[in-house]
Amino acid sequence: MFSLRTLTASCALGLLWISSVNAAETFQINVAAQGEAKRALPLQVDVAVPKNFADVALVELTTDSGDKLYGQLTKPGLGNPSTDPLARELHLVLPSAMVGPEREFAVSIPESKEGLTEFHFKDEAGKHKDLMFGDRPVLRYMYEAVDSSSEDRRHETMKVYHHLFDPKGENLLTKGPGGLFQHHRGIFYGFNRISYEQDGKKKSADVWHCHKKESQTHEAFVREEAGPVMARQILEINWNGQDGKTFATELREMTVYHVDGAQVIDFASKLTAKADNLKVDGDPQHAGFQYRATQHVPDKTAKQTYYVRPDGKGEPGKFRNWPGNKEHIDLEFNALSFVAFDQRYTCCYLDSPENPKPARFSERDYGRFGSYFATEIPQDKPLELNYRLWLQPGEMDVADVKQLRDDFVDPPKVSVEAG
Structure with missing residues (x-):
């Protein structure tokens, strides 16, 4: 997906400008309710990552109930003017089974990616x-x-x-x-x-x-x-x-x-x-x-x-x-x-x-x-x-x-x- 220039543009184009995360060891994302329709939902979040995530591509997202899915950090895409060296895009796909209520995910660095298809x-x-x-x-x-x-x-x-x-x-x-x-x-x-x-x-x-x-x-x-x-x-x-x-x-x-x-x-x-x-x-x-x-x-x-x-x-x-x-x-x-x-x-x-x-x-x-x-x-x-x-x-x-x-x-x- 593309990145955004203003909050207005982000709402219109389906992207989200997120306030920078302070230099912490971890961070979390909160996804608003997604409605009743069941479908897989790709999401992109623009974020300034903590310094220990600077060289990380794969992340693990975990809910309070223990449900897990993987996310992926990339450099900003086309149209993103950020010059922050810690600016990233966090990509995830909510599977249809998880779509519905508001979700809170703790973002961490996984210990291993063994067995993952990429x-x-x-x-x-x-x-x-x-x-x-x-x-x-x-x-x-x-x-x-x-x-x-x-x-x-x-x-x-x-x-x-x-x-x-x-x-x-x-x-x-x-x-x-x-x-x-x-x-x-x-x-x-x-x-x-x-x-x-x-x-x-x-x-x-x-x-x-x-x-x-x-x-x-x-x-x-x-x-x-x-x-x-x-x-x-x-x-x-x-x-x-x-x-x-x-x-x-x-x-x-x-x-x-x-x-x-x-x-x-x-x-x-x-x-x-x-x-x-x-x-x-x-x-x-x-x-x-x-x-x-x-x-x-x-x-x-x-x-x-x-x-x-x-x-x-x-x-x-x-x-x-x-x-x-x-x-x-x-x-x-x-x-x-x-x-x-x-x-x-x-x-x-x-x-x-x-x-x-x-x-x-x-x-x-x-x-x-x-x-x-x-x-x-x-x-x-x-x-x-x-x-x-x-x-x-x-x-x-x-x-x-x-x-x-x-x-x-x-x-x-x-x-x-x-x-």
């Missing part, structure tokens, strides 16, 4: 890097350098994106190159109508199709952190124009929580202009933050696809697009229900109120959906975004998806006290 990264150098949970693949970052040896190879490597595996790690539930609309890939962020000024010239770019030799290129793995609760990958990505020159640089943060039976991904981005008068724009099908399901869907099951929106469940095979459907705008959430490899899945797309608006939404029965906006990006004010994807097997109704969205943007309040 996230870790597995790299096929120069090709892709997998995020694993134990021996189960979860997420795959496709980052191969642009190969211009042939048009086919350039199409395969012209932009970076993430693949998502099913919760069992058996099949990819996202699409790569080729298939129906080869430019639609996995979990992707970009725009097809970009304008800017560089070298005294007005220029345009399309990093969605990359028809005129535009590209998104991987530049660096900025930071990676992994443990039993979550994993985070921060990437540096250049957005390059038709002439190959970089007009914007992105820090893209993918935070993945371990939730039994589901895939939970927080996407955060900070896009910094490297050219003058940069404006990103597009159309509903080829811009913004989008998810594209596996090619299995258009090949075999598209007519079984339906969407769950704030106004109800849609009909199988039917879909909406702005501007044809003018009300298809500024949705708090949208959810794609699709069938792949003999299993139905629901992928929830949860928007933040802090992302630029209006957000224009798009859907297709073959499993591509998301939203885009148009905005200018001054060089001294990067564009910051935050979304959550929640994917799980089976069907979900409006109340289910709305609960997940509420958890994302307005989670239970958490306070921190010195031990």
Whole structure:
């Protein structure tokens, strides 16, 4: 997840600015009541840790009744301006069985982590890097350098994106190159109508199709952190124009929580202009933050696809697009229900109120959906975004998806006290 700048922003975006803990040996957190709905609940708490926690990643959280779960300390994520060397994010996931009344947890350093299953990264150098949970693949970052040896190879490597595996790690539930609309890939962020000024010239770019030799290129793995609760990958990505020159640089943060039976991904981005008068724009099908399901869907099951929106469940095979459907705008959430490899899945797309608006939404029965906006990006004010994807097997109704969205943007309040 992302970090916050003000208390107001933290409430709106689902994060919690916590007053610093004094330099004590231990500390505790108090989680407000979480309501009656039973669901796993990922939480992030910004905290200044005691000095003896400075080099600690794994912590143990214990209630008065002796219930235990693990938490994970990370460095602050994107958007957190803290310069405190003891600033950390504490990540935990309340399992559905613990969700309900107010909870108080004592935070301590565990004696051992023997037997714990953890996230870790597995790299096929120069090709892709997998995020694993134990021996189960979860997420795959496709980052191969642009190969211009042939048009086919350039199409395969012209932009970076993430693949998502099913919760069992058996099949990819996202699409790569080729298939129906080869430019639609996995979990992707970009725009097809970009304008800017560089070298005294007005220029345009399309990093969605990359028809005129535009590209998104991987530049660096900025930071990676992994443990039993979550994993985070921060990437540096250049957005390059038709002439190959970089007009914007992105820090893209993918935070993945371990939730039994589901895939939970927080996407955060900070896009910094490297050219003058940069404006990103597009159309509903080829811009913004989008998810594209596996090619299995258009090949075999598209007519079984339906969407769950704030106004109800849609009909199988039917879909909406702005501007044809003018009300298809500024949705708090949208959810794609699709069938792949003999299993139905629901992928929830949860928007933040802090992302630029209006957000224009798009859907297709073959499993591509998301939203885009148009905005200018001054060089001294990067564009910051935050979304959550929640994917799980089976069907979900409006109340289910709305609960997940509420958890994302307005989670239970958490306070921190010195031990």
